[in-house]
Amino acid sequence: MAGIDLREKALRLLALREHSRSELAHKLAAHATGDDVATLLDRLVELDLLSDSRFAHAYVRSHAARFGVQRLRHELARRGVAEALMDEAIEAETGADEFARAQAIWKRKYTSAPPDMKEWARQARFLQSRGFSSEVIRTLLKDPDHEPA
Template structure:
C-alpha cells in the first residue's frame, strides 16, 4: 500500500474507532482531504478486514434512532442519506413506539378536541411516524 493510501487508511480507521460509519459517510469525510482513488482503495481494504460494515452501521443507527423515539419514515430517510438503501425495519414495533412517544409527551388522556388531536398528530409526523402508526397511537389509548 502506498504511503498516501496508508494515511487515508489510518484516518478512516480513526473515524471507525470513534463510531460506526457507512461507506458513503467515510467517503464524504475523507474526500475533503484525499483523492478518490486512494479513498476507494483504503475503504475496500477496511471492508475486506471487516472494520467497516454498512450492515453493522445500519443496525446500530436504527437502534439508536428507535431509542430516540423516531419513526420508520424518518429512520428510512436518514439511512438513505447515509447510503443505505435497503434495510428491513419490520423487526421494530413502530406502532407501540408511536403510542409511547405520544403518551410521554401528552399523557395517557386522549385529546379532547380536534385542535389538540391535530397538534399531537403533527408532532408524531415530525418524528417520522406514518399515518397508520399515528392513528393507532390514538386507538390504543382509548
C-alpha cells in the same frame, strides 16, 4: 494526504462509531483524491472494519426508541445504505412494534388525548415528524390507551 494518514483518519472515525461507506467517503473526501479514498474503503470493507450492514443495525438499534420506520428509512437512505440492508436492519431491530413505540413516545410528551382538532393536529404533526405512519397516528390519537392485538 499520505496514505497512512488517510488510513489513520478513517480508523479514528470508525473507532468513534460505525459509519456507512458513503458517510466515511464523504468525510475523507476533503483529505485525498477519490481513487485513494475508494481504495482505502475497499480495503476496510475487505478487513471487515467497515460494514453498511453493521452500521444500519447499530443506527436502527440506537434510534428506534425515538423514531418510526419512515424516519429510520429516510435517515439510512440519506447515509447511503442500500434498501435491502435498511429492510433487514429495521425488521431485525424494531420488529412489528410500530404502534407500541409510537405510544411510548407520545406518552412521554403528552399526558392526555387531544381535546380538540387543533391539539389533535399538533400531536399528529409531532408523531409524523418522528416518522410514524398516518395509520398509526390516527389509531393512537383516536384511542391513546388502545392495546394492539
